[in-house]
Amino acid sequence: xxxxxxxxxxxxxxxxxxxxxxxxxxxxxxxxxxxxxxxxxxxxxxxxxxxxxxxxxxxxxxxxxxxxxxxxxxxxxxxxxxxxxxxxxxxxxxxxxxxxxxxxxxxxxxxxxxxxxxxxxxxxxxxxxxxxxxxxxxxxxxxxxxxxxxxxxxxxxxxxxxxxxxxxxxxxxxxxxxxxxxxxxxxxxxxxxxxxxxxxxxxxxxxxxxxxxxxxxxxxxxxxxxxxxxxxxxxxxxxxxxxxxxxxxxxxxxxxxxxxxxxxxxxxxxxxxxxxxxxxxxxxxxxxxxxxxxxxxxxxxxxxxxxxxxxxxxxxxxxxxxxxxxxxxxxxxxxxxxxxxxxxxxxxxxxxxxxxxxxxxxxxxxxxxxxxxxxxxxxxxxxxxxxxxxxxxxxxxxxxxxxxxxxxxxxxxxxxxxxxxxxxxxxxxxxxxxxxxxxxxxxxxxxxxxxxxxxxxxxxxx
Amino acid sequence: xxxxxxxxxxxxxxxxxxxxxxxxxxxxxxxxxxxxxxxxxxxxxxxxxxxxxxxxxxxxxxxxxxxxxxxxxxxxxxxxxxxxxxxxxxxxxxxxxxxxxxxxxxxxxxxxxxxxxxxxxxxxxxxxxxxxxxxxxxxxxxxxxxxxxxxxxxxxxxxxxxxxxxxxxxxxxxxxxxxxxxxxxxxxxxxxxxxxxxxxxxxxxxxxxxxxxxxxxxxxxxxxxxxxxxxxxxxxxxxxxxxxxxxxxxxxxxxxxxxxxxxxxxxxxxxxxxxxxxxxxxxxxxxxxxxxxxxxxxxxxxxxxxxxxxxxxxxxxxxxxxxxxxxxxxxxxxxxxxxxxxxxxxxxxxxxxxxxxxxxxxxx
Numbered sequence: 001x002x003x004x005x006x007x008x009x010x011x012x013x014x015x016x017x018x019x020x021x022x023x024x025x026x027x028x029x030x031x032x033x034x035x036x037x038x039x040x041x042x043x044x045x046x047x048x049x050x051x052x053x054x055x056x057x058x059x060x061x062x063x064x065x066x067x068x069x070x071x072x073x074x075x076x077x078x079x080x081x082x083x084x085x086x087x088x089x090x091x092x093x094x095x096x097x098x099x100x101x102x103x104x105x106x107x108x109x110x111x112x113x114x115x116x117x118x119x120x121x122x123x124x125x126x127x128x129x130x131x132x133x134x135x136x137x138x139x140x141x142x143x144x145x146x147x148x149x150x151x152x153x154x155x156x157x158x159x160x161x162x163x164x165x166x167x168x169x170x171x172x173x174x175x176x177x178x179x180x181x182x183x184x185x186x187x188x189x190x191x192x193x194x195x196x197x198x199x200x201x202x203x204x205x206x207x208x209x210x211x212x213x214x215x216x217x218x219x220x221x222x223x224x225x226x227x228x229x230x231x232x233x234x235x236x237x238x239x240x241x242x243x244x245x246x247x248x249x250x251x252x253x254x255x256x257x258x259x260x261x262x263x264x265x266x267x268x269x270x271x272x273x274x275x276x277x278x279x280x281x282x283x284x285x286x287x288x289x290x291x292x293x294x295x296x297x298x299x300x301x302x303x304x305x306x307x308x309x310x311x312x313x314x315x316x317x318x319x320x321x322x323x324x325x326x327x328x329x330x331x332x333x334x335x336x337x338x339x340x341x342x343x344x345x346x347x348x349x350x351x352x353x354x355x356x357x358x359x360x361x362x363x364x365x366x367x368x369x370x371x372x373x374x375x376x377x378x379x380x381x382x383x384x385x386x387x388x389x390x391x392x393x394x395x396x397x398x399x400x401x402x403x404x405x406x407x408x409x410x411x412x413x414x415x416x417x418x419x420x421x422x423x424x425x426x427x428x429x430x431x432x433x434x435x436x437x438x439x440x441x442x443x444x445x446x447x448x449x450x451x452x453x454x455x456x457x458x459x460x461x462x
Numbered sequence: 463x464x465x466x467x468x469x470x471x472x473x474x475x476x477x478x479x480x481x482x483x484x485x486x487x488x489x490x491x492x493x494x495x496x497x498x499x500x501x502x503x504x505x506x507x508x509x510x511x512x513x514x515x516x517x518x519x520x521x522x523x524x525x526x527x528x529x530x531x532x533x534x535x536x537x538x539x540x541x542x543x544x545x546x547x548x549x550x551x552x553x554x555x556x557x558x559x560x561x562x563x564x565x566x567x568x569x570x571x572x573x574x575x576x577x578x579x580x581x582x583x584x585x586x587x588x589x590x591x592x593x594x595x596x597x598x599x600x601x602x603x604x605x606x607x608x609x610x611x612x613x614x615x616x617x618x619x620x621x622x623x624x625x626x627x628x629x630x631x632x633x634x635x636x637x638x639x640x641x642x643x644x645x646x647x648x649x650x651x652x653x654x655x656x657x658x659x660x661x662x663x664x665x666x667x668x669x670x671x672x673x674x675x676x677x678x679x680x681x682x683x684x685x686x687x688x689x690x691x692x693x694x695x696x697x698x699x700x701x702x703x704x705x706x707x708x709x710x711x712x713x714x715x716x717x718x719x720x721x722x723x724x725x726x727x728x729x730x731x732x733x734x735x736x737x738x739x740x741x742x743x744x745x746x747x748x749x750x751x752x753x754x755x756x757x758x759x760x761x762x763x764x765x766x767x768x769x770x771x772x773x774x775x776x777x778x779x780x781x782x783x784x785x786x787x788x789x790x791x792x793x794x795x796x797x798x799x800x801x802x803x804x805x806x807x808x809x810x811x812x813x814x815x816x817x818x819x820x821x822x823x824x825x826x
Contacts (some may be wrong), residue, residue: 296576299735407588409735410576413742414592421596424606438610440472 007082009097022089027053029060034067035097042092044109052094052105067098077104087163112137118220118242120387125262130220135165135239138222142169142235145226150174156187164195165239169225174232182429183234183247198241205236205247208426212395214388215428217249223258248429252436252448254386255279265453272451275383282381283397286327287404287412289373290319295408311367320405322366326374327398329356334378468671471681473605477666477751478685480608480615481659483692484748485567488716488741490656490693491700495709498649502638503706504697506649511690513650514657518682520810521663526675527817533664534762537809540817547763549809554759556805558774560658561752562781563791563798565589568745570788571714575738586782593750594775597757601669604754611743618740619692623699625723625733630702655799656693657686659748661806665755713788716741753778 016022016037025036034056038048051074059070068076079085079095079102089095092108115137118130127145131138139153150172158164166187170180183205190204198218206215219225220242225235228246236245246253255275260268292300293308300308315322333352337345353375360366377397384390396419403415426433436444446452469477494503528536533553538546569585577585596607663670663682670678700709700719712718720737753774760770785791 296735407580407584408577409738410572410585410742411588413739414588417592417746418595420610421592421603421607424596424610425599425603432606434606434610438606440470440476440609442472 007080007085007102009100009102012082012085012102013097027056029056029067031060032099035095037089037095037097038107039089039092042090042110043094043107047107047109048094052096052107067096068103071105074105078102079104090163110134115141121219121221121224121258121385123221123257123259123262126258127221127223129222131222131242131244133240133242135167135237138237138242138244139167139169141222142225145222146229151229154184158187158190158192158201159195160191160193162194162196166195166201167237169229169235169237171229171232174230175234176232179234179248179429179431183236187236195238198236198238198243198245201236201238201241202245205245211422211426212392213251213423213426213433214249214254214386214392215247215426217246217253217386218243218388219246220244221258248431250428250431250435251389251423251433254389255384257385260451261454265451269450269452273449275385276449278380278383279393282377282384283393283400284412284416285377285380286323286374286397287400287415288409289370290323290401291404291408291412294319294405299409308367308369311369314364315367316365319367319370320401322370323374323401324398326366326370327401330374330378331394469605469666469669471677473609474663474666474670474681475685475688476612477605477608478660478662478682479689480612480744480747481662481751482657482685482689482748483615483744484659485564485745486656486658487693487696487744488571488714489567490652491697491709491715492712493652494649494697495706495715497652498645499706499710500645501635501701501706502646503649503701504694505639505646507653507656507690507693507697509647509650510653510657511686513654514660515683515686517807518660518663518686519679520807520814521661522675522679522682524810524814524817525663525667525670526678528667529670530668532667532758533661533810534759536664536813540813540820549813550759550763553805553809554756554763556801557752557756557759558777558781559798559801561749561756561778562784563795564745564749564752565778565782566785566791567788568742568749569782570791571717572742574714575717575734583779583783586779589746589749590753590775590779590782593746593753594771596750597754598771601666601754604750605666605669607750608747611747615740615743615747618737618743619696622720622723622733622737622740623695626699626703626719629722630699631705632702634705635698635702651799653693655802657689658802658806659751660686661810662751662755664810665751665758 013024013035016024021039021041023038023040027034027036036048036052051071055070056067059067076096077088077093079088085095085102085104088104092106092110093104094107096103096105112132112134115129115132117128121130129141129144131141143151148171152170152172154168156166156168158166168183168187186205190201192200192204195201202214202216202218203209208215216236217228219228225244225246229235233249234247236247238245255272257275260272263271293312297305312319317325329352333349336348336352340348357366357371357375361368361371381390381394381397384393400412400415403411405411407414423434424432424438432439435441436448494506497503498506524536528539531539534550537549537553540546541549565586568589569582572585573580573582596603660682663678696716700715703719703722704712704715709715717734717737720734723733756778757771757774760774764770785794
């Protein structure tokens, strides 16, 4: 980075006087004149009054020497470069010019929403706090759950125009040094003009941009971040974004939910198993169904085959097109449901599910069994805890449909192989995506598909 | 933890078993029934396992004398450049032929049971395409894929056995040891080849760290033992359900066995679908292992390039389509057995003997 020119306070002051949004106050002290600069919208004027102006006045009556002695509690930063001064001013700091030197005092007050429960990651039990858009506040939220000295932070600034602050958090002694340097270099290599949100940082850090699967996990829950840090993962906080990025991630981690650890281990394990099962169903069921009825009717039990053929009587389109139409309709409904305001959203799904589905069946365009198959697959896909993963699996279910339409069950099995090969090849920050199943880490199986009981005297590992 | 640079004993066991169990499991019951013609034909499998265990000592000795060296690196080292070249060429051809054989049988079964109107080259082409997708990125992926599907395969066999047990007629299995010993021993010449795949100890050698002969031998023998156990249980159940007379007549007895399972009230009622998935997995892993060995050999032989993958894929594709029907394939299997015997017994044995005489051991 090119170092910006040295600060000349007189020039700087003149330059600032031309800026309409910067407020400049002159404070006449007995020893010398002091200029105070700040931007009203992003600073707390009460704080400026109470912790800057008031101490200055008090100091004037009895103090001597530099004004730096006036402030006892507030940290005072001495700045020497113009760019630094600009950034601090824009970060909500108040600048203090005393003759040749320039100091900055934190007086920021940006508008943030209050801490709320994250909408995308609901839990039944457990902490309900969710990250907000403030980096400092988010780190404070994390500290609530993780009060240890070992928590380390490293700061980066990304974006040539946005100057977004990015904080990298890890646990000393837990996080792998190789992983850390990998994340660091990837962050330093980011060459973007503008960083709107955490999701953008995620994509800029990813290596497999052609893969559907998320290489970095996103979360809005401080508890999730804290337990990931304890496991030795790295968290990336982005200023202005309520999503925190966790790296590395594995497929197994994406299937886990905070709630898994808040219930007794046997039901929690059963629910976790069911989630895997539901994910497989959501991807495979429509494809299995169309491959069975269009290629291998012989494999369906006779009674079932008869009832299926009865329901398909009079349906004018081939079963593959039928499935495709239904799948696309469901995707459209889902997207519409997200975009619409809260009071209308459920109405659309009722119209979509009952009216459209029912009418399509009565009109004889779609067979009722297809409606059952596709809607059950859709419901199953809602159990996937991670939205990025759910998007990936939804896209794959279409590929499976095509494979099944082309080569039946054989095509479907080959498509599963191809998908497994992709997953086997995929790595998130040089950790195999399918760990601990391939390669085997047998001692970690007790907290992967199943959730073994917590050991007495040890905390949970989410 | 990043990549499979070195295999653990468990991983090696998984690879060897995944390679060994392949198309053999659907063909062997019939061939064995024709050869031995008695209910105790499963004893031949045990003899076959013992035979291959003895042969595997050669591989273990070679692997421990030259740690980290694959077959293709060993042969020029021991036999000299030109002779080693021929050894490698032979081994590549052997891999090609076995891969094509596995592919052809698999395609035949798929055509027979699932896709009777789809042209054969489509079935073969898609299979090879997926397999070479796995190969294109090196051994690490192959190892991880094998690990991922190993439990699937075991689970499938377990379920198949569990569901067939109620159909087993104990009269079919008896009498044991009625036959004369010689005819049981004659079955070895069939069962021996169902253990093809142990030689992959020398192919995945670059991933095996230097181990003592004893521990390596233990790993290999464990793999052979587990495979033999699966085969024996399978054959006993096949005989028990179908009977020896029927075994001799049916082309693919194992699939018929899966087909015969009927569970009233169970959604699928017919179990062959799940069996075909599990079995296709084993065929896929075996095929991929041989295709991997072929590409590995070609990498040694010619300059490594991406064309090499394409050439091997095209080679296997062509070789697979050569025979006209399955009967012709079965006709070839006798020749394939001779080719395999040279590749997995004669060549390594020569290598070992010559290396003993030269006295040079890479291990230092």
